[in-house]
Amino acid sequence: MSTFLASLRGEKVNRFPVWLMRQAGRYMKAYRRLRSKVNTFLEFCSNVDLAVEVTLLPERILGIDALILFSDILVPLLPLGVKVEFKPKPFLKSPPIEELKEFDQAKVDFVFETIRKVKEKSELPLIGFAGAPFTLGAYIVEGQTSREFLNIRKLYHSDREKFNLLMEKLTEMTEEYLSAQISAGVDAVQLFDSWAFVLSPSAFKEYFNHLRRLMESLKRKHPEVPIIYFFRGSGHLFETAKDLPADALSVDWTIDIEKPLKVLSTKALQGNLDPALLYADREVIEREVTNFLQKVVNYRKTLFVFNLGHGLSPDMEEEKVKFLVEVVKRFKL
Amino acid sequence: MSTFLASLRGEKVNRFPVWLMRQAGRYMKAYRRLRSKVNTFLEFCSNVDLAVEVTLLPERILGIDALILFSDILVPLLPLGVKVEFKPKPFLKSPPIEELKEFDQAKVDFVFETIRKVKEKSELPLIGFAGAPFTLGAYIVEGQTSREFLNIRKLYHSDREKFNLLMEKLTEMTEEYLSAQISAGVDAVQLFDSWAFVLSPSAFKEYFNHLRRLMESLKRKHPEVPIIYFFRGSGHLFETAKDLPADALSVDWTIDIEKPLKVLSTKALQGNLDPALLYADREVIEREVTNFLQKVVNYRKTLFVFNLGHGLSPDMEEEKVKFLVEVVKRFKL
Numbered sequence: 001m002s003t004f005l006a007s008l009r010g011e012k013v014n015r016f017p018v019w020l021m022r023q024a025g026r027y028m029k030a031y032r033r034l035r036s037k038v039n040t041f042l043e044f045c046s047n048v049d050l051a052v053e054v055t056l057l058p059e060r061i062l063g064i065d066a067l068i069l070f071s072d073i074l075v076p077l078l079p080l081g082v083k084v085e086f087k088p089k090p091f092l093k094s095p096p097i098e099e100l101k102e103f104d105q106a107k108v109d110f111v112f113e114t115i116r117k118v119k120e121k122s123e124l125p126l127i128g129f130a131g132a133p134f135t136l137g138a139y140i141v142e143g144q145t146s147r148e149f150l151n152i153r154k155l156y157h158s159d160r161e162k163f164n165l166l167m168e169k170l171t172e173m174t175e176e177y178l179s180a181q182i183s184a185g186v187d188a189v190q191l192f193d194s195w196a197f198v199l200s201p202s203a204f205k206e207y208f209n210h211l212r213r214l215m216e217s218l219k220r221k222h223p224e225v226p227i228i229y230f231f232r233g234s235g236h237l238f239e240t241a242k243d244l245p246a247d248a249l250s251v252d253w254t255i256d257i258e259k260p261l262k263v264l265s266t267k268a269l270q271g272n273l274d275p276a277l278l279y280a281d282r283e284v285i286e287r288e289v290t291n292f293l294q295k296v297v298n299y300r301k302t303l304f305v306f307n308l309g310h311g312l313s314p315d316m317e318e319e320k321v322k323f324l325v326e327v328v329k330r331f332k333l
Numbered sequence: 334m335s336t337f338l339a340s341l342r343g344e345k346v347n348r349f350p351v352w353l354m355r356q357a358g359r360y361m362k363a364y365r366r367l368r369s370k371v372n373t374f375l376e377f378c379s380n381v382d383l384a385v386e387v388t389l390l391p392e393r394i395l396g397i398d399a400l401i402l403f404s405d406i407l408v409p410l411l412p413l414g415v416k417v418e419f420k421p422k423p424f425l426k427s428p429p430i431e432e433l434k435e436f437d438q439a440k441v442d443f444v445f446e447t448i449r450k451v452k453e454k455s456e457l458p459l460i461g462f463a464g465a466p467f468t469l470g471a472y473i474v475e476g477q478t479s480r481e482f483l484n485i486r487k488l489y490h491s492d493r494e495k496f497n498l499l500m501e502k503l504t505e506m507t508e509e510y511l512s513a514q515i516s517a518g519v520d521a522v523q524l525f526d527s528w529a530f531v532l533s534p535s536a537f538k539e540y541f542n543h544l545r546r547l548m549e550s551l552k553r554k555h556p557e558v559p560i561i562y563f564f565r566g567s568g569h570l571f572e573t574a575k576d577l578p579a580d581a582l583s584v585d586w587t588i589d590i591e592k593p594l595k596v597l598s599t600k601a602l603q604g605n606l607d608p609a610l611l612y613a614d615r616e617v618i619e620r621e622v623t624n625f626l627q628k629v630v631n632y633r634k635t636l637f638v639f640n641l642g643h644g645l646s647p648d649m650e651e652e653k654v655k656f657l658v659e660v661v662k663r664f665k666l
Binding site: 145146147148150153154156157158197200201202203233234235236237253254255256274276277278279280281284309310313 | 478479480481483486487489490491530533534535536566567568569570586587588589607609610611612613614617642643646
């Protein structure tokens with residue numbers, strides 16, 4: 001079995017597995033070359049041949065231990081009737097929450113087709129993914145990225161019923177979407193809750209129930225497929241998130257890794273250095289990553305996947321990213 | 334003595350004092366009327382008569398327990414040679430860090446003049462303020478507001494020496510600036526660390542030393558003036574921030590208020606409901622605020638100041654803000 005899946009399942013591994021969020025991204029020359037073949041970002045995601053190629057890039061270039069489907073968390077909103085445009089940041093136009101359409105997976109079949117083709121071409125485990133309901137809801141209500149996501153917080157405080165209706169609709173869609181990805185062949189799924197950090201601990205506790213239902217339902221259908229929950233704001237939300245029925249929690253850099261290491265014994269952890277570390281010299285990267293892994297190994301020798309606390313940025317150096325992966329792989333258990 | 338200062342000092346009060354960040358702001362009709370008298374936001378801040386009037390507005394309109402100087406945290410960057418423009422969001426052009434000028438308080442004399450005039454016109458305690466060094470540094474390095482503040486994190490990881498030089502320069506300036514505000518008559522000072530939330534716990538620990546020096550130096554010169562430290566990211570930074578030599582910690586909504594209430598016995602607390610609560614119905618506001626204050630009173634009957642976890646937003650209703658203040662003032666100890 002792959003190091004990635006073995007470590008997620010708590011089996012013995014010789015080294016910690018590593019993959020990186022946005023590992024196939026604009027920082028990579030080969031990615032930019034492929035990107036230039038089509039006009040819009042949505043074409044890029046929905047062109048199966050290109051999406052397959054992009055998904056596979058990090059295997060050859062970085063030597064990571066898992067691939068992640070190349071797509072965007074906003075893709076499954078299209079069948080709901082949400083209009084999405086990337087300029088290059090996303091702008092959304094959504095019908096009123098009550099009028100969001102039922103999810104029709106046939107409309108995003110290119111995603112499942114991409115998964116099937118990647119599985120034919122690589123033996124690496126493939127991670128499927130979806131945005132978590134809160135993050136998708138924040139995009140829908142806000143219409144774009146935002147620093148504060150005030151409008152979804154407004155909805156939460158001013159109309160709890162409608163907020164919960166939105167979360168329910170998105171939970172249902174996400175469950176179907178991830179199930180279909182699993183049926184198409186992904187080996188694990190990751191939920192991205194990139195904007196969860198704007199939630200107070202008590203608001204997150206309420207939202208928790210939607211997440212739990214989503215995960216429980218997936219687990220019932222696909223008990224063998226690990227669910228990874230990535231959430232920004234790990235520092236203040238971990239206390240609640242730790243009780244989710246996920247197989248792994250992927251934490252951002254707002255939490256000292258020792259805290260979850262101390263508390264969680266049966267769940268895997270993924271994370272969590274600040275991606276900005278990649279701007280440092282190789283010497284600093286090597287020292288910081290090694291010290292970090294040394295901390296981890298004081299607590300566990302499995303149930304850990306190295307990743308950063310968030311995605312890679314376009315201006316990062318490909319060579320440095322490669323070096324980071326090497327440092328992690330060199331660290332023997 | 335005023336309820337505000339008494340509570341900050343741990344003396345007996347009949348009710349918890351209340352003021353709100355951005356209490357004089359665009360949500361307020363009278364503010365918008367005054368704002369329309371000048372072209373740029375910087376003119377608005379530097380016109381002493383207008384700044385005095387704006388500072389005083391919330392006394393009459395809201396009935397809060399403290400005034401806060403009307404100005405902007407970017408104002409003291411002007412004498413350092415930083416160019417600031419509001420369109421309406423701030424855009425900055427800064428010389429290289431090594432070439433930032435020495436702070437010359439004469440160049441922002443309008444701030445001290447505003448303070449002196451406000452003190453002549455009102456008996457309410459007046460809060461002076463400044464941006465905390467990290468938040469100012471983030472603005473300088475980024476050149477504008479940002480969701481991720483990746484560039485200051487980049488500086489932190491790639492050139493620690495230069496990062497610390499920037500923090501030292503800003504610490505020195507801020508110390509002088511707040512000292513001068515105190516000499517001009519403010520009764521308390523608040524440091525705004527609005528972007529601290531992008532820091533990891535370990536990066537915050539390093540930055541902590543700059544904050545400590547700043548506060549210790551102010552305390553030596555003005556032992557009687559309370560220092561309030563407001564920091565976003567309270568959920569993951571509180572563990573370290575609690576040891577700062579501030580008189581009060583002003584926390585955002587990423588922390589359940591019971592946590593600092595349990596831990597801090599001699600420091601005052603200020604905060605911390607999500608400002609988005611103001612979009613809710615009066616009924617909800619009243620219930621949430623009352624439940625919140627009930628929690629506080631289980632731990633303490635002084636050393637507490639009601640505020641929100643962040644500033645008010647332009648689209649909030651003046652009447653609701655007024656109602657919020659009433660609810661807090663009605664809650665007797």
